[in-house]
Amino acid sequence: MFTHTALASLNDLEMQVYQVVIKQSENVMYMTIRELADAAGVSTTTVLRFCRKMQCEGYAEFRVRLKLYLEQEQQPPIHYGVNEIVSFFKSINNDEFEHLIAQAVAHIIDARRVIFVGAGTSGTLGKYGARFFSNIGKFSSHIDDPYFPVNSDMYKDAVAIILSVSGETPEILRLASQFSLHRCKIISLTNSENSSLAKxxxxxxxxxxxxxxxxxxxxxxxxxxxxxxxETIGRQLAQYLPK
Known part of the structure:
Protein backbone atom coordinates (compact mmCIF):
# COMPACT_ATOMS: atom_id res chain seq x y z
CA MET A 1 0.00 0.00 0.00
CA PHE A 2 2.75 2.42 0.98
CA THR A 3 5.06 1.91 -2.00
CA HIS A 4 8.36 3.70 -2.46
CA THR A 5 6.94 5.63 -5.45
CA ALA A 6 3.90 6.78 -3.49
CA LEU A 7 6.04 7.92 -0.56
CA ALA A 8 8.46 9.70 -2.87
CA SER A 9 5.59 11.80 -4.24
CA LEU A 10 4.61 13.19 -0.84
CA ASN A 11 5.43 16.77 0.09
CA ASP A 12 6.37 17.76 3.64
CA LEU A 13 2.79 18.23 4.87
CA GLU A 14 1.61 14.97 3.32
CA MET A 15 4.58 13.24 4.93
CA GLN A 16 3.28 14.44 8.31
CA VAL A 17 0.03 12.60 7.57
CA TYR A 18 1.98 9.46 6.65
CA GLN A 19 3.93 9.59 9.91
CA VAL A 20 0.71 9.74 11.94
CA VAL A 21 -0.75 6.86 9.94
CA ILE A 22 2.34 4.72 10.57
CA LYS A 23 2.62 5.55 14.28
CA GLN A 24 -1.11 5.32 15.05
CA SER A 25 -2.34 2.93 12.37
CA GLU A 26 -4.72 1.06 14.68
CA ASN A 27 -6.38 4.35 15.71
CA VAL A 28 -6.42 5.97 12.29
CA MET A 29 -8.90 3.37 11.03
CA TYR A 30 -11.49 4.90 13.38
CA MET A 31 -10.56 8.58 12.98
CA THR A 32 -12.61 11.04 10.98
CA ILE A 33 -10.77 13.01 8.33
CA ARG A 34 -10.83 16.04 10.62
CA GLU A 35 -9.33 14.05 13.51
CA LEU A 36 -6.51 12.77 11.32
CA ALA A 37 -5.88 16.26 9.97
CA ASP A 38 -5.70 17.66 13.51
CA ALA A 39 -3.39 14.85 14.66
CA ALA A 40 -1.04 15.59 11.75
CA GLY A 41 -1.32 19.36 12.08
CA VAL A 42 -2.55 19.79 8.50
CA SER A 43 -5.76 20.63 6.66
CA THR A 44 -8.36 18.11 5.51
CA THR A 45 -7.42 19.05 1.93
CA THR A 46 -3.88 17.81 2.61
CA VAL A 47 -5.27 14.53 3.97
CA LEU A 48 -7.31 14.09 0.79
CA ARG A 49 -4.25 14.75 -1.38
CA PHE A 50 -2.39 12.14 0.67
CA CYS A 51 -5.20 9.62 0.12
CA ARG A 52 -5.15 10.16 -3.63
CA LYS A 53 -1.40 9.64 -3.73
CA MET A 54 -2.01 6.34 -1.98
CA GLN A 55 -4.26 5.45 -4.94
CA CYS A 56 -7.52 6.01 -3.03
CA GLU A 57 -10.46 8.03 -4.33
CA GLY A 58 -11.11 9.55 -0.92
CA TYR A 59 -10.68 9.18 2.82
CA ALA A 60 -13.38 6.52 3.19
CA GLU A 61 -11.63 4.26 0.69
CA PHE A 62 -8.29 4.93 2.37
CA ARG A 63 -9.60 3.76 5.77
CA VAL A 64 -10.99 0.57 4.22
CA ARG A 65 -7.74 -0.18 2.40
CA LEU A 66 -5.72 0.59 5.54
CA LYS A 67 -7.86 -1.85 7.54
CA LEU A 68 -7.33 -4.56 4.91
CA TYR A 69 -3.62 -3.79 4.78
CA LEU A 70 -3.26 -4.18 8.55
CA GLU A 71 -5.30 -7.38 8.58
CA GLN A 72 -3.12 -8.90 5.86
CA GLU A 73 -0.01 -8.16 7.86
CA GLN A 74 -1.24 -10.31 10.77
CA GLN A 75 1.65 -9.30 12.96
CA PRO A 76 1.70 -8.41 16.67
CA PRO A 77 2.17 -4.77 17.63
CA ILE A 78 5.80 -3.75 17.52
CA HIS A 79 7.67 -1.13 19.42
CA TYR A 80 7.59 2.44 18.20
CA GLY A 81 10.61 3.03 16.02
CA VAL A 82 10.83 -0.54 14.79
CA ASN A 83 7.48 0.01 13.08
CA GLU A 84 8.93 2.80 10.97
CA ILE A 85 11.93 0.70 9.94
CA VAL A 86 9.74 -2.29 9.08
CA SER A 87 7.54 0.03 7.02
CA PHE A 88 10.61 1.23 5.09
CA PHE A 89 11.67 -2.30 4.20
CA LYS A 90 8.16 -3.18 3.09
CA SER A 91 8.03 -0.10 0.86
CA ILE A 92 11.20 -1.11 -1.00
CA ASN A 93 10.41 -4.80 -1.34
CA ASN A 94 9.55 -4.51 -5.02
CA ASP A 95 11.04 -4.45 -8.52
CA GLU A 96 10.73 -0.69 -8.68
CA PHE A 97 13.23 -0.10 -5.90
CA GLU A 98 15.54 -2.74 -7.35
CA HIS A 99 15.51 -0.72 -10.57
CA LEU A 100 16.53 2.41 -8.65
CA ILE A 101 19.45 0.54 -7.12
CA ALA A 102 20.45 -0.70 -10.58
CA GLN A 103 20.39 2.89 -11.85
CA ALA A 104 22.68 3.98 -9.02
CA VAL A 105 25.10 1.15 -9.86
CA ALA A 106 25.06 2.20 -13.53
CA HIS A 107 26.15 5.71 -12.52
CA ILE A 108 29.05 4.34 -10.49
CA ILE A 109 30.37 1.36 -12.43
CA ASP A 110 32.61 3.23 -14.90
CA ALA A 111 33.93 5.80 -12.42
CA ARG A 112 37.62 5.58 -11.52
CA ARG A 113 36.91 6.65 -7.97
CA VAL A 114 33.97 7.23 -5.65
CA ILE A 115 33.95 10.10 -3.18
CA PHE A 116 31.57 9.89 -0.23
CA VAL A 117 30.60 13.26 1.21
CA GLY A 118 28.73 14.06 4.41
CA ALA A 119 28.88 15.99 7.68
CA GLY A 120 28.16 14.83 11.22
CA THR A 121 26.43 11.45 11.30
CA SER A 122 26.23 11.45 7.50
CA GLY A 123 30.00 11.97 7.43
CA THR A 124 30.49 8.90 9.59
CA LEU A 125 28.26 6.89 7.26
CA GLY A 126 30.22 8.24 4.31
CA LYS A 127 33.41 6.90 5.88
CA TYR A 128 31.72 3.53 6.29
CA GLY A 129 30.51 3.63 2.68
CA ALA A 130 34.02 4.39 1.42
CA ARG A 131 35.43 1.42 3.35
CA PHE A 132 32.62 -0.88 2.19
CA PHE A 133 33.13 0.06 -1.46
CA SER A 134 36.90 -0.30 -1.09
CA ASN A 135 36.35 -3.78 0.34
CA ILE A 136 34.59 -4.84 -2.87
CA GLY A 137 37.38 -3.39 -5.02
CA LYS A 138 36.05 0.06 -5.96
CA PHE A 139 38.56 2.78 -5.08
CA SER A 140 36.75 5.13 -2.71
CA SER A 141 37.50 7.95 -0.30
CA HIS A 142 35.44 10.16 1.96
CA ILE A 143 35.09 13.81 2.92
CA ASP A 144 33.52 14.48 6.31
CA ASP A 145 34.77 18.05 6.61
CA PRO A 146 32.43 20.42 4.71
CA TYR A 147 35.29 22.93 4.40
CA PHE A 148 37.65 20.39 2.86
CA PRO A 149 39.51 21.98 -0.10
CA VAL A 150 38.42 20.26 -3.29
CA ASN A 151 40.88 20.47 -6.18
CA SER A 152 40.18 19.86 -9.85
CA ASP A 153 41.98 16.49 -9.91
CA MET A 154 39.36 15.05 -7.54
CA TYR A 155 36.58 15.49 -10.09
CA LYS A 156 38.21 13.59 -12.94
CA ASP A 157 36.31 10.39 -13.75
CA ALA A 158 34.75 10.43 -10.28
CA VAL A 159 31.30 10.01 -8.78
CA ALA A 160 30.39 11.86 -5.60
CA ILE A 161 27.89 10.12 -3.31
CA ILE A 162 26.61 12.86 -1.04
CA LEU A 163 24.73 11.95 2.14
CA SER A 164 22.44 14.37 3.96
CA VAL A 165 19.26 13.72 5.91
CA SER A 166 17.71 17.12 5.23
CA GLY A 167 19.48 17.81 1.95
CA GLU A 168 19.58 21.46 3.02
CA THR A 169 22.89 21.80 4.91
CA PRO A 170 24.52 24.94 3.41
CA GLU A 171 28.09 23.61 3.58
CA ILE A 172 27.11 20.33 1.90
CA LEU A 173 25.19 22.21 -0.79
CA ARG A 174 28.29 24.32 -1.41
CA LEU A 175 30.40 21.19 -1.91
CA ALA A 176 27.72 19.68 -4.15
CA SER A 177 27.71 22.83 -6.29
CA GLN A 178 31.48 22.58 -6.70
CA PHE A 179 31.24 18.97 -7.85
CA SER A 180 28.41 19.86 -10.22
CA LEU A 181 30.28 22.87 -11.61
CA HIS A 182 33.22 20.65 -12.53
CA ARG A 183 30.92 18.11 -14.20
CA CYS A 184 31.45 15.46 -11.55
CA LYS A 185 28.47 13.14 -11.41
CA ILE A 186 26.51 13.38 -8.14
CA ILE A 187 24.39 10.73 -6.44
CA SER A 188 22.54 12.06 -3.41
CA LEU A 189 21.11 10.00 -0.58
CA THR A 190 18.56 12.08 1.32
CA ASN A 191 15.42 11.69 3.35
CA SER A 192 13.35 13.60 0.78
CA GLU A 193 13.64 13.90 -2.97
CA ASN A 194 12.21 17.41 -2.74
CA SER A 195 15.35 18.73 -0.99
CA SER A 196 17.80 21.16 -2.58
CA LEU A 197 20.55 18.53 -2.67
CA ALA A 198 18.30 16.04 -4.46
CA LYS A 199 17.56 18.66 -7.12
CA GLU A 231 25.43 -1.95 1.20
CA THR A 232 22.90 -2.98 -1.44
CA ILE A 233 24.48 -0.69 -4.04
CA GLY A 234 27.92 -2.00 -3.08
CA ARG A 235 26.94 -5.65 -3.33
CA GLN A 236 25.35 -5.19 -6.74
CA LEU A 237 28.35 -3.17 -7.90
CA ALA A 238 30.67 -6.00 -6.82
CA GLN A 239 29.09 -8.28 -9.44
CA TYR A 240 30.51 -6.09 -12.22
CA LEU A 241 34.02 -5.62 -10.84
CA PRO A 242 37.04 -7.80 -11.70
CA LYS A 243 37.40 -10.73 -9.32
Missing amino acids: IADFNLSYHMPLIRVNGGFDITTQVPVLYIL
Missing part, protein backbone atom coordinates in the same frame (compact mmCIF):
# COMPACT_ATOMS: atom_id res chain seq x y z
CA ILE A 200 21.26 19.41 -7.66
CA ALA A 201 22.16 15.72 -7.98
CA ASP A 202 22.22 13.75 -11.20
CA PHE A 203 20.48 10.92 -9.38
CA ASN A 204 18.79 10.75 -5.99
CA LEU A 205 17.70 7.97 -3.66
CA SER A 206 15.43 8.92 -0.77
CA TYR A 207 14.27 6.87 2.20
CA HIS A 208 11.41 8.90 3.76
CA MET A 209 11.84 8.32 7.48
CA PRO A 210 10.27 10.55 10.17
CA LEU A 211 12.67 13.35 11.14
CA ILE A 212 13.61 13.28 14.82
CA ARG A 213 15.53 16.14 16.43
CA VAL A 214 16.45 16.54 20.11
CA ASN A 215 18.43 18.86 22.39
CA GLY A 216 17.93 21.99 20.36
CA GLY A 217 18.03 20.47 16.90
CA PHE A 218 20.45 17.53 16.91
CA ASP A 219 19.31 15.02 14.32
CA ILE A 220 18.73 11.44 15.49
CA THR A 221 16.67 10.31 12.50
CA THR A 222 17.33 6.61 11.99
CA GLN A 223 20.06 5.86 9.46
CA VAL A 224 19.31 2.16 9.09
CA PRO A 225 17.89 2.77 5.57
CA VAL A 226 21.10 4.57 4.56
CA LEU A 227 23.27 1.63 5.63
CA TYR A 228 21.00 -0.77 3.79
CA ILE A 229 21.02 1.28 0.58
CA LEU A 230 24.81 1.74 0.61
Whole structure:
Protein backbone atom coordinates (compact mmCIF):
# COMPACT_ATOMS: atom_id res chain seq x y z
CA MET A 1 0.00 0.00 0.00
CA PHE A 2 2.75 2.42 0.98
CA THR A 3 5.06 1.91 -2.00
CA HIS A 4 8.36 3.70 -2.46
CA THR A 5 6.94 5.63 -5.45
CA ALA A 6 3.90 6.78 -3.49
CA LEU A 7 6.04 7.92 -0.56
CA ALA A 8 8.46 9.70 -2.87
CA SER A 9 5.59 11.80 -4.24
CA LEU A 10 4.61 13.19 -0.84
CA ASN A 11 5.43 16.77 0.09
CA ASP A 12 6.37 17.76 3.64
CA LEU A 13 2.79 18.23 4.87
CA GLU A 14 1.61 14.97 3.32
CA MET A 15 4.58 13.24 4.93
CA GLN A 16 3.28 14.44 8.31
CA VAL A 17 0.03 12.60 7.57
CA TYR A 18 1.98 9.46 6.65
CA GLN A 19 3.93 9.59 9.91
CA VAL A 20 0.71 9.74 11.94
CA VAL A 21 -0.75 6.86 9.94
CA ILE A 22 2.34 4.72 10.57
CA LYS A 23 2.62 5.55 14.28
CA GLN A 24 -1.11 5.32 15.05
CA SER A 25 -2.34 2.93 12.37
CA GLU A 26 -4.72 1.06 14.68
CA ASN A 27 -6.38 4.35 15.71
CA VAL A 28 -6.42 5.97 12.29
CA MET A 29 -8.90 3.37 11.03
CA TYR A 30 -11.49 4.90 13.38
CA MET A 31 -10.56 8.58 12.98
CA THR A 32 -12.61 11.04 10.98
CA ILE A 33 -10.77 13.01 8.33
CA ARG A 34 -10.83 16.04 10.62
CA GLU A 35 -9.33 14.05 13.51
CA LEU A 36 -6.51 12.77 11.32
CA ALA A 37 -5.88 16.26 9.97
CA ASP A 38 -5.70 17.66 13.51
CA ALA A 39 -3.39 14.85 14.66
CA ALA A 40 -1.04 15.59 11.75
CA GLY A 41 -1.32 19.36 12.08
CA VAL A 42 -2.55 19.79 8.50
CA SER A 43 -5.76 20.63 6.66
CA THR A 44 -8.36 18.11 5.51
CA THR A 45 -7.42 19.05 1.93
CA THR A 46 -3.88 17.81 2.61
CA VAL A 47 -5.27 14.53 3.97
CA LEU A 48 -7.31 14.09 0.79
CA ARG A 49 -4.25 14.75 -1.38
CA PHE A 50 -2.39 12.14 0.67
CA CYS A 51 -5.20 9.62 0.12
CA ARG A 52 -5.15 10.16 -3.63
CA LYS A 53 -1.40 9.64 -3.73
CA MET A 54 -2.01 6.34 -1.98
CA GLN A 55 -4.26 5.45 -4.94
CA CYS A 56 -7.52 6.01 -3.03
CA GLU A 57 -10.46 8.03 -4.33
CA GLY A 58 -11.11 9.55 -0.92
CA TYR A 59 -10.68 9.18 2.82
CA ALA A 60 -13.38 6.52 3.19
CA GLU A 61 -11.63 4.26 0.69
CA PHE A 62 -8.29 4.93 2.37
CA ARG A 63 -9.60 3.76 5.77
CA VAL A 64 -10.99 0.57 4.22
CA ARG A 65 -7.74 -0.18 2.40
CA LEU A 66 -5.72 0.59 5.54
CA LYS A 67 -7.86 -1.85 7.54
CA LEU A 68 -7.33 -4.56 4.91
CA TYR A 69 -3.62 -3.79 4.78
CA LEU A 70 -3.26 -4.18 8.55
CA GLU A 71 -5.30 -7.38 8.58
CA GLN A 72 -3.12 -8.90 5.86
CA GLU A 73 -0.01 -8.16 7.86
CA GLN A 74 -1.24 -10.31 10.77
CA GLN A 75 1.65 -9.30 12.96
CA PRO A 76 1.70 -8.41 16.67
CA PRO A 77 2.17 -4.77 17.63
CA ILE A 78 5.80 -3.75 17.52
CA HIS A 79 7.67 -1.13 19.42
CA TYR A 80 7.59 2.44 18.20
CA GLY A 81 10.61 3.03 16.02
CA VAL A 82 10.83 -0.54 14.79
CA ASN A 83 7.48 0.01 13.08
CA GLU A 84 8.93 2.80 10.97
CA ILE A 85 11.93 0.70 9.94
CA VAL A 86 9.74 -2.29 9.08
CA SER A 87 7.54 0.03 7.02
CA PHE A 88 10.61 1.23 5.09
CA PHE A 89 11.67 -2.30 4.20
CA LYS A 90 8.16 -3.18 3.09
CA SER A 91 8.03 -0.10 0.86
CA ILE A 92 11.20 -1.11 -1.00
CA ASN A 93 10.41 -4.80 -1.34
CA ASN A 94 9.55 -4.51 -5.02
CA ASP A 95 11.04 -4.45 -8.52
CA GLU A 96 10.73 -0.69 -8.68
CA PHE A 97 13.23 -0.10 -5.90
CA GLU A 98 15.54 -2.74 -7.35
CA HIS A 99 15.51 -0.72 -10.57
CA LEU A 100 16.53 2.41 -8.65
CA ILE A 101 19.45 0.54 -7.12
CA ALA A 102 20.45 -0.70 -10.58
CA GLN A 103 20.39 2.89 -11.85
CA ALA A 104 22.68 3.98 -9.02
CA VAL A 105 25.10 1.15 -9.86
CA ALA A 106 25.06 2.20 -13.53
CA HIS A 107 26.15 5.71 -12.52
CA ILE A 108 29.05 4.34 -10.49
CA ILE A 109 30.37 1.36 -12.43
CA ASP A 110 32.61 3.23 -14.90
CA ALA A 111 33.93 5.80 -12.42
CA ARG A 112 37.62 5.58 -11.52
CA ARG A 113 36.91 6.65 -7.97
CA VAL A 114 33.97 7.23 -5.65
CA ILE A 115 33.95 10.10 -3.18
CA PHE A 116 31.57 9.89 -0.23
CA VAL A 117 30.60 13.26 1.21
CA GLY A 118 28.73 14.06 4.41
CA ALA A 119 28.88 15.99 7.68
CA GLY A 120 28.16 14.83 11.22
CA THR A 121 26.43 11.45 11.30
CA SER A 122 26.23 11.45 7.50
CA GLY A 123 30.00 11.97 7.43
CA THR A 124 30.49 8.90 9.59
CA LEU A 125 28.26 6.89 7.26
CA GLY A 126 30.22 8.24 4.31
CA LYS A 127 33.41 6.90 5.88
CA TYR A 128 31.72 3.53 6.29
CA GLY A 129 30.51 3.63 2.68
CA ALA A 130 34.02 4.39 1.42
CA ARG A 131 35.43 1.42 3.35
CA PHE A 132 32.62 -0.88 2.19
CA PHE A 133 33.13 0.06 -1.46
CA SER A 134 36.90 -0.30 -1.09
CA ASN A 135 36.35 -3.78 0.34
CA ILE A 136 34.59 -4.84 -2.87
CA GLY A 137 37.38 -3.39 -5.02
CA LYS A 138 36.05 0.06 -5.96
CA PHE A 139 38.56 2.78 -5.08
CA SER A 140 36.75 5.13 -2.71
CA SER A 141 37.50 7.95 -0.30
CA HIS A 142 35.44 10.16 1.96
CA ILE A 143 35.09 13.81 2.92
CA ASP A 144 33.52 14.48 6.31
CA ASP A 145 34.77 18.05 6.61
CA PRO A 146 32.43 20.42 4.71
CA TYR A 147 35.29 22.93 4.40
CA PHE A 148 37.65 20.39 2.86
CA PRO A 149 39.51 21.98 -0.10
CA VAL A 150 38.42 20.26 -3.29
CA ASN A 151 40.88 20.47 -6.18
CA SER A 152 40.18 19.86 -9.85
CA ASP A 153 41.98 16.49 -9.91
CA MET A 154 39.36 15.05 -7.54
CA TYR A 155 36.58 15.49 -10.09
CA LYS A 156 38.21 13.59 -12.94
CA ASP A 157 36.31 10.39 -13.75
CA ALA A 158 34.75 10.43 -10.28
CA VAL A 159 31.30 10.01 -8.78
CA ALA A 160 30.39 11.86 -5.60
CA ILE A 161 27.89 10.12 -3.31
CA ILE A 162 26.61 12.86 -1.04
CA LEU A 163 24.73 11.95 2.14
CA SER A 164 22.44 14.37 3.96
CA VAL A 165 19.26 13.72 5.91
CA SER A 166 17.71 17.12 5.23
CA GLY A 167 19.48 17.81 1.95
CA GLU A 168 19.58 21.46 3.02
CA THR A 169 22.89 21.80 4.91
CA PRO A 170 24.52 24.94 3.41
CA GLU A 171 28.09 23.61 3.58
CA ILE A 172 27.11 20.33 1.90
CA LEU A 173 25.19 22.21 -0.79
CA ARG A 174 28.29 24.32 -1.41
CA LEU A 175 30.40 21.19 -1.91
CA ALA A 176 27.72 19.68 -4.15
CA SER A 177 27.71 22.83 -6.29
CA GLN A 178 31.48 22.58 -6.70
CA PHE A 179 31.24 18.97 -7.85
CA SER A 180 28.41 19.86 -10.22
CA LEU A 181 30.28 22.87 -11.61
CA HIS A 182 33.22 20.65 -12.53
CA ARG A 183 30.92 18.11 -14.20
CA CYS A 184 31.45 15.46 -11.55
CA LYS A 185 28.47 13.14 -11.41
CA ILE A 186 26.51 13.38 -8.14
CA ILE A 187 24.39 10.73 -6.44
CA SER A 188 22.54 12.06 -3.41
CA LEU A 189 21.11 10.00 -0.58
CA THR A 190 18.56 12.08 1.32
CA ASN A 191 15.42 11.69 3.35
CA SER A 192 13.35 13.60 0.78
CA GLU A 193 13.64 13.90 -2.97
CA ASN A 194 12.21 17.41 -2.74
CA SER A 195 15.35 18.73 -0.99
CA SER A 196 17.80 21.16 -2.58
CA LEU A 197 20.55 18.53 -2.67
CA ALA A 198 18.30 16.04 -4.46
CA LYS A 199 17.56 18.66 -7.12
CA ILE A 200 21.26 19.41 -7.66
CA ALA A 201 22.16 15.72 -7.98
CA ASP A 202 22.22 13.75 -11.20
CA PHE A 203 20.48 10.92 -9.38
CA ASN A 204 18.79 10.75 -5.99
CA LEU A 205 17.70 7.97 -3.66
CA SER A 206 15.43 8.92 -0.77
CA TYR A 207 14.27 6.87 2.20
CA HIS A 208 11.41 8.90 3.76
CA MET A 209 11.84 8.32 7.48
CA PRO A 210 10.27 10.55 10.17
CA LEU A 211 12.67 13.35 11.14
CA ILE A 212 13.61 13.28 14.82
CA ARG A 213 15.53 16.14 16.43
CA VAL A 214 16.45 16.54 20.11
CA ASN A 215 18.43 18.86 22.39
CA GLY A 216 17.93 21.99 20.36
CA GLY A 217 18.03 20.47 16.90
CA PHE A 218 20.45 17.53 16.91
CA ASP A 219 19.31 15.02 14.32
CA ILE A 220 18.73 11.44 15.49
CA THR A 221 16.67 10.31 12.50
CA THR A 222 17.33 6.61 11.99
CA GLN A 223 20.06 5.86 9.46
CA VAL A 224 19.31 2.16 9.09
CA PRO A 225 17.89 2.77 5.57
CA VAL A 226 21.10 4.57 4.56
CA LEU A 227 23.27 1.63 5.63
CA TYR A 228 21.00 -0.77 3.79
CA ILE A 229 21.02 1.28 0.58
CA LEU A 230 24.81 1.74 0.61
CA GLU A 231 25.43 -1.95 1.20
CA THR A 232 22.90 -2.98 -1.44
CA ILE A 233 24.48 -0.69 -4.04
CA GLY A 234 27.92 -2.00 -3.08
CA ARG A 235 26.94 -5.65 -3.33
CA GLN A 236 25.35 -5.19 -6.74
CA LEU A 237 28.35 -3.17 -7.90
CA ALA A 238 30.67 -6.00 -6.82
CA GLN A 239 29.09 -8.28 -9.44
CA TYR A 240 30.51 -6.09 -12.22
CA LEU A 241 34.02 -5.62 -10.84
CA PRO A 242 37.04 -7.80 -11.70
CA LYS A 243 37.40 -10.73 -9.32
